[in-house]
Amino acid sequence: xxxxxxxxxxxxxxxxxTAHRHVGSLHATDAGMAMNNARDVYTRRNEGLSIWVxxxxxxxxxxxxxxxxxxxxxxxxxxxxxxxxxxPVEVKKI
Amino acid sequence: MYAxxxxxxxxxxxxxxxxxxxxxxxxxxIDRGQRIEPKDWMPEGYRRTLLRQMGQHAHSEIVGQLPEGxxxxxxxxxERKTILLAKVQDxxxxxxYLYSAAETLGKSRDEMTKELLSGRAKYSSIFNYPxxxxxxxxxxxxxxxxxxxxxxxxxxxxxxxxxxxxxxRICKEESFHQRxxxxxxxxxxxxxxxxxxxxxxxxxxxxxxxxxMFGPSDSESVHSAQSMAWKIKIxxxxxxxxxxxxxxxxxxxxLGLTIPDEKLKWNEKTEQxxxxxxxxxxxxxxxxxxxxxxxxxxxxxxxxxxxxxxxxDGLLANSTKNQNSQIAAE
Numbered sequence: 001x002x003x004x005x006x007x008x009x010x011x012x013x014x015x016x017x018t019a020h021r022h023v024g025s026l027h028a029t030d031a032g033m034a035m036n037n038a039r040d041v042y043t044r045r046n047e048g049l050s051i052w053v054x055x056x057x058x059x060x061x062x063x064x065x066x067x068x069x070x071x072x073x074x075x076x077x078x079x080x081x082x083x084x085x086x087x088p089v090e091v092k093k094i
Numbered sequence: 095m096y097a098x099x100x101x102x103x104x105x106x107x108x109x110x111x112x113x114x115x116x117x118x119x120x121x122x123x124i125d126r127g128q129r130i131e132p133k134d135w136m137p138e139g140y141r142r143t144l145l146r147q148m149g150q151h152a153h154s155e156i157v158g159q160l161p162e163g164x165x166x167x168x169x170x171x172x173e174r175k176t177i178l179l180a181k182v183q184d185x186x187x188x189x190x191y192l193y194s195a196a197e198t199l200g201k202s203r204d205e206m207t208k209e210l211l212s213g214r215a216k217y218s219s220i221f222n223y224p225x226x227x228x229x230x231x232x233x234x235x236x237x238x239x240x241x242x243x244x245x246x247x248x249x250x251x252x253x254x255x256x257x258x259x260x261x262x263r264i265c266k267e268e269s270f271h272q273r274x275x276x277x278x279x280x281x282x283x284x285x286x287x288x289x290x291x292x293x294x295x296x297x298x299x300x301x302x303x304x305x306x307m308f309g310p311s312d313s314e315s316v317h318s319a320q321s322m323a324w325k326i327k328i329x330x331x332x333x334x335x336x337x338x339x340x341x342x343x344x345x346x347x348x349l350g351l352t353i354p355d356e357k358l359k360w361n362e363k364t365e366q367x368x369x370x371x372x373x374x375x376x377x378x379x380x381x382x383x384x385x386x387x388x389x390x391x392x393x394x395x396x397x398x399x400x401x402x403x404x405x406x407d408g409l410l411a412n413s414t415k416n417q418n419s420q421i422a423a424e
Contacts, residue, residue, distance in 0.1 A: 003410050004204045007197065024260070025194040027203060029413035041190050044183065045267070064133045 011052040097150035098309035103139040107323035132198035152192035153217035195256035222385030233296035235275015248328035
């Protein structure tokens with residue numbers, strides 16, 4: 001069993017105009033086969049309007065154990081949220 | 095269930111105090127109801143137990159196609175045939191969702207396939223029983239998929255993210271399976287005398303094997319205790335079996351069929367059905383390879399794998415050739 005087919009990640013855009021969402025993975029020799037298999041495995045009940053398939057080896061992921069330093073810079077910038085600002089009650093529609 | 099005997103670490107779950115800092119953080123994350131994701135740190139025992147369980151589950155879906163595949167070409171009408179085809183295709187899909195979830199833990203698909211084909215990995219005992227007549231397709235959908243749903247619904251809340259998400263997809267599809275089975279049972283039970291007798295015969299043969307699907311009582315099992323602490327397992331086997339009996343007995347009554355258990359009776363006090371345990375000796379025989387169809391099922395899987403080798407090799411050779419000619423053109 002030396003010849004395992006390469007792994008692909010599958011993303012589907014659902015019916016309601018949402019973004020493509022990761023749904024799982026599958027094995028296929030090339031993009032065409034990955035697309036066909038994705039249709040058969042992940043959209044048997046009309047779940048999708050569009051499919052992306054990406055070779056798993058091409059995905060670069062952040063490292064969970066380093067999520068502290070990675071996301072830290074955004075933590076102390078509370079002024080990015082609208083609730084940071086006090087607007088007087090008599091001011092309307094803002 | 096589909097994974098009936100998942101051995102865990104073999105020891106009792108550790109108390110929070112005796113855990114290392116990493117283990118403690120991990121356990122607390124699970125206790126808070128947070129999901130564990132593929133690249134998160136996890137104890138080796140968690141990874142191994144989960145792989146064993148997901149493997150058994152995936153293999154069951156794949157082998158589970160065989161008893162039904164037997165009837166695709168023998169279905170009584172074109173409609174029944176297309177429905178059965180769609181159901182068997184779903185089982186293949188469920189196997190693939192689960193394999194792909196298991197692969198996120200770093201085990202290759204080929205390794206898992208090898209474990210199934212060599213007989214090293216287990217799959218549910220239920221698929222080692224033969225499907226002898228058409229109404230068995232009804233009984234399988236109604237009882238076997240019904241029992242499967244019992245276990246799979248809570249597994250949507252399991253601690254491992256990819257497994258839980260696979261279960262969500264599976265549960266959405268499983269309800270069709272159970273209903274199409276009950277639909278066949280209704281047709282048979284309300285049909286001619288002969289048809290009803292076939293339906294009763296199917297129920298007689300599939301009742302106890304269905305109860306076995308939940309696995310032996312495990313309220314004392316250290317394996318289950320550990321799996322439950324890790325939220326890989328959500329309910330005790332007896333709990334789910336009882337729920338299944340309570341749900342199924344009135345359905346059998348509706349069909350006018352008799353569950354082959356003289357002790358089966360509604361208990362006013364406990365507000366649940368009393369019922370007889372299946373023969374656990376038979377269960378252990380079947381799960382260890384000596385059931386009526388174990389040899390046949392494994393032989394069919396091995397044949398499919400071996401016969402497909404030239405095709406898989408051809409596909410790979412073709413895609414390598416195309417890639418090379420692309421590089422040459424650049």
